[in-house]
Amino acid sequence: MKTPKRLQPLVDEGLIDEVxxxxxxxxxxxxxxxxxxxxxxxxKIYKEADKRSFKKAVEYREGRxxxxxxxxxxxxxxxxxxxxxQEQAWQNAEVDALFRLANAGVRVPTPYGCFDGVLLMELxxxxxxxxxxxxxxxxxxxxxxxAHHALVMKDVQRMLCAGLIHGDLSEFNVxxxxxxxxxxxxxxxxxxxxxxxxxxxxLRDVNNMTQYYGQFSPALLTSKYAQEMWLKFESGDLLPxxxxxxxxxxxxxxxxxxxxxxxxxxxxxxEQERKARIQxxxxxxx
Numbered sequence: 001m002k003t004p005k006r007l008q009p010l011v012d013e014g015l016i017d018e019v020x021x022x023x024x025x026x027x028x029x030x031x032x033x034x035x036x037x038x039x040x041x042x043x044k045i046y047k048e049a050d051k052r053s054f055k056k057a058v059e060y061r062e063g064r065x066x067x068x069x070x071x072x073x074x075x076x077x078x079x080x081x082x083x084x085x086q087e088q089a090w091q092n093a094e095v096d097a098l099f100r101l102a103n104a105g106v107r108v109p110t111p112y113g114c115f116d117g118v119l120l121m122e123l124x125x126x127x128x129x130x131x132x133x134x135x136x137x138x139x140x141x142x143x144x145x146x147a148h149h150a151l152v153m154k155d156v157q158r159m160l161c162a163g164l165i166h167g168d169l170s171e172f173n174v175x176x177x178x179x180x181x182x183x184x185x186x187x188x189x190x191x192x193x194x195x196x197x198x199x200x201x202x203l204r205d206v207n208n209m210t211q212y213y214g215q216f217s218p219a220l221l222t223s224k225y226a227q228e229m230w231l232k233f234e235s236g237d238l239l240p241x242x243x244x245x246x247x248x249x250x251x252x253x254x255x256x257x258x259x260x261x262x263x264x265x266x267x268x269x270x271e272q273e274r275k276a277r278i279q280x281x282x283x284x285x286x
Contacts, residue, residue, distance in 0.1 A: 001019060001020075001021060001022075003019050004019065004030075004032065004045070006045045006116075006117065006118060007019055007032065007034070007043055007045070007118065009115075009116060010043070010115055010116075010118060010120075013115075015036065015115060015120065016034045016035070016036055016043065016120075017034075017035050017036060017037060018034065018035040019032055019033075019034050019043075020032070020033040020034060020035060020040070021033050023042065023131065027047070027277060028046070028047060028185075028187070029044050029045055029046050029047055030044075030045045030047070031043070031044050031045070032045070033123060033131075034120075036112075036120070040123050041112065041120055041121060041122060041123050042109070042119075042120070042121050042122065042123045043118055043119070043120055044094075044118065044119040044120075044121065045117065045118050046090070046091045046117045046118075046119070046187070090187055091114060091117050091119070091187070092114060093186070093187050093188070093189060094114075094119060094185075094186045094187040094189070095111050095113065095114040095119055097164055097186040097187075097189040098110075098111035098121065098186060099111055100162055100163075100164065101158070101159055101162060101164065101183075101186075103162075104158045104159070104161065104162040104240070105158050105240065106155045106158045106159055106162070106183065107151075107155060107179070107180070107181065107182050107183065108182065108183050108184065108186070109121040109122040109123075109124055109182065109184060110122040124175045124177050124182050124184075125177060126176070126177060126178060127178040132175040132176055132177045132182065133175065133176055134171070134172060134174065134175055134176075135171040135172070135174040135175070135176060135181065135212065136171040136172050136212075138176055139216075140213070140216045141216065142216055142217040143217075144216070145213040145214075145215075145216035145217040145220070146213070146217045146219075146220065147180075148176075148180055148181050148213065149209065149210065149213040149217070149220050151180050151181055152174070152181050152183075152209050152213075153206070153209075153225045153244065153246075155181070155183060156169070156202075156205065156206060156209075156225070156226075156229070157225075157229055157238070157240065157242070157244065158240050160192055160202065160229055160233055160238060161233075161238055161239060161240045163191060163192050163193060164189045164190065164191070164192060165189065165190040165192050165195075165198055165201050165202045165205065166183065166186060166188075166189060166190075166201075166205050167188045167189055167190040167201045167205065168185065168188050168205075168274070169183065169205035169206075169208055169209060170205075170208040170209070170212070170274065170278075171208070171209070171212040172278050173185045174209075192233065199230050200266070200267070202226050202229065202230055203226045203227070203230075204267060204270070204271075205226070206225050206226035206229075207226065210223060210225070223246035223247075224246060224247065224248035225244055225246050227248040227250075228244055228245065228246065228247065228248045229244065231248070
């Protein structure tokens with residue numbers, strides 16, 4: 001096939017030997033299957049900010065530390081230079097998260113580097129060597145759903161211990177290889193300690209996964225892993241090997257009703273946006 005314009009520099013530099021075929025096209029990025037030497041990998045081409053549909057990027061960027069004070073100030077001011085740096089930071093966030101999470105034992109695609117807005121990473125495949133399906137495209141037995149849910153909860157726990165929250169985790173951002181779930185799509189990964197939205201996003205991530213697996217194993221629907229994780233994380237007691245029960249007793253202290261209602265409304269709006277984005281991405285796939 002004809003080499004896409006954004007991939008041509010990587011071909012010229014010998015980072016990619018052949019572009020095999022497109023894998024998918026979404027609102028955030030286009031993904032191609034490529035050959036690098038003897039390995040078949042993915043090349044994820046990030047779309048420019050004005051062509052992306054991730055509407056609440058500011059919430060996800062909160063708490064990310066800039067590596068350069070001048071760049072940070074420019075990003076805050078919104079200058080042309082600042083927007084360029086902000087775009088670069090958005091693209092680098094995923095590869096940074098992938099390296100950090102892989103080192104933490106989270107099952108994510110192995111990253112090989114980000115070059116001019118193109119992320120090279122492992123192509124996730126099934127037992128037969130075909131492209132691995134997304135979780136939403138498979139049907140599970142109750143036993144498989146329970147086992148896979150436990151694996152995802154452990155990976156979410158490892159992510160939190162590594163200081164990150166996915167921020168957009170759902171059955172559409174998980175692949176299934178021959179070993180089980182593989183978490184993908186991390187450019188919006190949230191700093192767990194520095195982002196004021198971290199707890200809400202963790203609860204939403206875990207709820208999304210529990211609701212999905214709960215279709216096949218209803219007993220999972222009563223679990224409260226996110227609340228248990230966050231409580232231990234805040235108290236400094238959460239470790240990668242901490243054994244969680246999925247049980248959590250809500251505080252009996254009176255709640256701030258207005259704050260609760262505001263959080264419910266925000267969660268509802270985000271869920272509607274997520275569904276609309278997923279539907280649009282599904283329609284855009286090759």
